[in-house]
Amino acid sequence: MTHTNQIVIDKVRKSRIDSTDFDNLTFGKTFSDHMLECTWKNGSWGDVEIKPYGPIMVEPSCKVFHYGQAIFEGMKAFKDDQDDVFLFRPADNWIRFNASAKRLAMPEVPEEIFMDGLKKLVELDKDWVRKGDGQSLYLRPFMIASENGVAAAPSTEYKFMVVMSPARAYYRGEVRVVIATSYSRAADGGVGYAKAAGNYAASFYPNNLALEEGFQQIIWTDAASHEYLEEAGTMNIFVRIGDKLLTSPHNDRILNGVTRRSVIQLAKDMGIEVEERRVSINEINEAARAGELKEMFGSGTAAVIVPIKGYKHLEFVHELPTMEHSYAERFKKELNDIQYNRTEDPHQWRVKI
């Protein structure tokens, strides 16, 4: 697929970087100087515009408001000690973005627009990528239906955009989870595997119920039986029973996370036995009762690895042990070392800008 359209750059007159307090950032609230915008219309993509971050005008009949065609990716840019900037497995995000697009009946975004546009944008705002452990620039490519009109049919126009937000490693406190037994995130034959906006909206209410009970997240189970582990909505889930690592296979209900795939590869590299298979909640509960449930953790771009301290399933509440040299810690360190260019990169996951 060749795309010959231009990248048109309109730079800010004055950067906002000096008035940005990088020590006090709320995740996802501050944006870098520039954003990317590219419009699909009459069956093809126009020029890639890189321009000052700012509001867009949309009609209230804009289809994204009514029929929810909206997808996104979450990615990060990291800076090493030599001021070089790296992305982490960006092609994986591009491929998944287009898988999401296809399922939502949206046009695919060519590599020349997604990857070249993203690199150009990060390069332009590279001062917004701060040095130091935990510092990163969070990249948010997304696409929305932009045709005006309230007839229930796929949009004939779309906007692909990228905005970028400086992020710090954040300690989210201890995370305990509720395992879902009535609400569901996704159906077989549905859009669970896509990074579709509507999947997130659907999860907020059940997640609020978990919060009210004093738990931080829901772990989803299959809608049909609620007997099998799925994912956590913003993270894939790993369970360590004995020395073995288990995670659900990706399917049409479960997002195939880039961090998830990286953890599986690192586990293999480290000689840790890892199984991608259906994991029943019953198996987890029995391992917990037998003292064999050593760890649970989530994996995702935003927080990399999130150790889970405890869980509730129906009436059963279980607190996980504190492990020395936990798998979670080892994966987090190794992933960070690769991301910040502090170690070898045997799988070529780093992409230098």
Next chain:
Amino acid sequence: MTHTNQIVIDKVRKSRIDSTDFDNLTFGKTFSDHMLECTWKNGSWGDVEIKPYGPIMVEPSCKVFHYGQAIFEGMKAFKDDQDDVFLFRPADNWIRFNASAKRLAMPEVPEEIFMDGLKKLVELDKDWVRKGDGQSLYLRPFMIASENGVAAAPSTEYKFMVVMSPARAYYRGEVRVVIATSYSRAADGGVGYAKAAGNYAASFYPNNLALEEGFQQIIWTDAASHEYLEEAGTMNIFVRIGDKLLTSPHNDRILNGVTRRSVIQLAKDMGIEVEERRVSINEINEAARAGELKEMFGSGTAAVIVPIKGYKHLEFVHELPTMEHSYAERFKKELNDIQYNRTEDPHQWRVKI
């Protein structure tokens, strides 16, 4: 629940009505002079603003673009021969709107804002409601998450809006459907019963596959087994076997349509036996083979009643007979007569503006 905020009206200087060609309208593309906007912020609703229809400014980080909190309703206003304007069961839409809001972790909209605002808006643009059979003004109340920021959590700000589009009865050609056997619309414990934007986006791709096969719509089945009838995405589905009318019960996967409920009531009024129960595809196929499948039709606000001429299920393709005095025709006529104030209204469904 009392809402004491004002309705603030900013009228257009010059109406667009004279330049509107009411004989050549594309559904959902033309909007009346005014729209309604009301913002929820810091835990409460502000003033209801009625103002000229036009674009709104939103940041690209606006949460609706990323996490899909967006819900809507579809309603219509009708004009009788005396130039009186009526809504059809509007309180039902308001109640369902708030059920959708709750499931999507959005604030409920008080009756004073939804109903009084809507009535005031229709009254102001009542010239846009045209007289004559099939003419109506389509009303689109909707709510979107409007906080800026890409953290995956419910929005702290929302916009409730209403836009209105003049509509004509349209003949959509003969409708034949594919009964879903692999893709799904909704999961148990999910958001299928809500008028959530994301439900529609999820249906477009499978519906496109049906279109490519020469069918106009998909009829969804349950995600777990694909053995039971659910709904058609924009319509509820009725099946007539012999003289009996069958439709799926509403549950957490199926939208409880206002037209659906009206048809069930009218059937009872007409002495037609109607059953709300699980309807298996097998039962439909067997009735088709035995010559007992007399009618299938969809019910919804936009097209009222849509007769289905044929269907495909796996390899089985069936063409329905043409019926004299079909149930579909009788329901459509009775509903239209009530909506246009041409007959008695025993259930008080009409609400005069």
